[in-house]
Amino acid sequence: MREVLPAGWNEPRATPPPPERVWRDWALLAVSVPAVLVEAVARSAPVSALFAVAVLPTLLWRRTRPLAMVAIGFGLCAVQPFVTGEPAVLTTAAALLTLPYALFRWGSGREIVAGSVILAGKLGLAWGFAQIAGSEVIAGLVVLFGIGALGLAMRFRARARLRERQHVRMLERERLARDLHDTVAHHVSAMAIRAQAGLATAESDPASAVAALRLIESEASKALTSMRSMVRVLREPGIGDVRALAGPSTAGPPVEVRLDGDVDDLSPAVAATLFRLTQESVTNARRHARNATRIEVRVTADETSVRLEVSDDGEHGALSPGYGVSGMMERAGLLGGTCQAGPAPDRGWSVSATLPRVAA
Structure with missing residues (x-):
């Protein structure tokens, strides 16, 4: 407990x-303002x-200024009954439920503590002036801090996903470091050895020096090709790279791509994850x-998701879903999608993945 409290x-x-604002914020405001006016007319x-309309703009800054918006929103709602002598507009109360969520989701530890005091103080003030009963205070605390707990859950979930992405990036960097050492460093070392040999024999045997230069040129060309391959890996791929996989290959059967x-x-x-899954498959x-004799790649997209199916007609024997399938599942899961692999019903191996159009 001594460690938890300071950490919090x-x-x-x-x-x-x-993000500062998204289209949902404007949509919420566009719906709330007419609802407030209709309710005000119905209740005279x-x-x-006027108080309700003044509170609604806090929804636009609730992510970037969560504590200030909680203070403004619930402060106005606390003052309003004393000024007007009228009950609060229910539509505003419903809209203000987004403020505790934003406070716990995006605020710092100090802001969450200060905002919690404001939330509890607003309910305590209303109970102290007999505006609400004790049971309503308890119900209000449960609702407000229940919404805050949901914000905390989403906060920790996003943090866990971020750590997973960082872990995947770290593994990618380690793999690239190994590739750099195994390929480019090998060619560079060979070039250095050939250069030393050429320098040692240049005066006595010019032909050997020329041969060494030719070997250095060959090794440099191989190193440049390897580095270009790594740059292509580092570049963020897209759907065009999936199309580029189509065609014959000296490494195996031809690939048929259908989008x-x-x-x-x-x-x-x-798009990048889609390409990585296709490339791995x-x-x-x-x-x-x-x-x-063939590898078939089919990508099917609709309004909400995109589905990938990769299959072949080869013989795999008694295999388990290995060959990097766990990594493919992790890639799909990071975006809120799924990936499965296994023997096809008739023959061959099949990989199927479903991803959202927008990453989760």
Whole structure:
């Protein structure tokens, strides 16, 4: 407990930082304002409607200024009954439930503590002036802090996903470091040895020096090709790279690619993951599908999701779903999707994945 309390107090704001405003904020405001006016007319409470309309703009800054918006929103709601003598507009109360969520989801530890005091103080003030009963105070605390707990849950879930992404990036960097050492460093070392040999024999045997230069040129060309391959891996791939997998190959059976639906406006993260899953599936099929004559890749997109199916007609024997399938599942899961792999009903191996059009 001694460690938990200071850690909670010193908790920084959520990362990555939230967007300032999205279209849902404007939609919520567009729905709330007419609802407030209609309720005010029905209850003949015009002054309360003015307070309600003044509170609603806090919804636009609830992510970037959560504590200030909680203070403004619930402060106005606490003052309004004393000024107007009218009950609060219920529509405003419903809209203000988003403020505790934003406070616990995006605020720092100090902001959450201060905001919790404001929330509890508002209910305590209303109970102290006999505006609400004790049971309503308890119910209000349960609702407000229940919503806050939901915000905390989403905060920790986002943090866990961020750590998973960082772990995947770290593994990718380690793999690239190994590739760099095993390929480029090998060629560079060979170039250095050939250069030393050429310098040692240049005066006595010019022909050997020329041969050494030719070998250095060859090794440099191989190193440049390896580095270009790594740059292509580091570049964020897209749906065009999936199309580029189609065609014959000296490494295995030809690949047939079929794209159905609107696949050109996928989010960059989804398009990149789609390519990585396709690339891994095609590579596995070429390595392990004996006597295969073709590899089929089909991408089908609709309004909400995109589905990938990769299959071959080879012989895999008694295999388990390995060959990097766990990594493929992790890639799909990070975006809120799924990935499965296993023997096809008739023959060969099949990989199927479903991803959202927009990453989760």
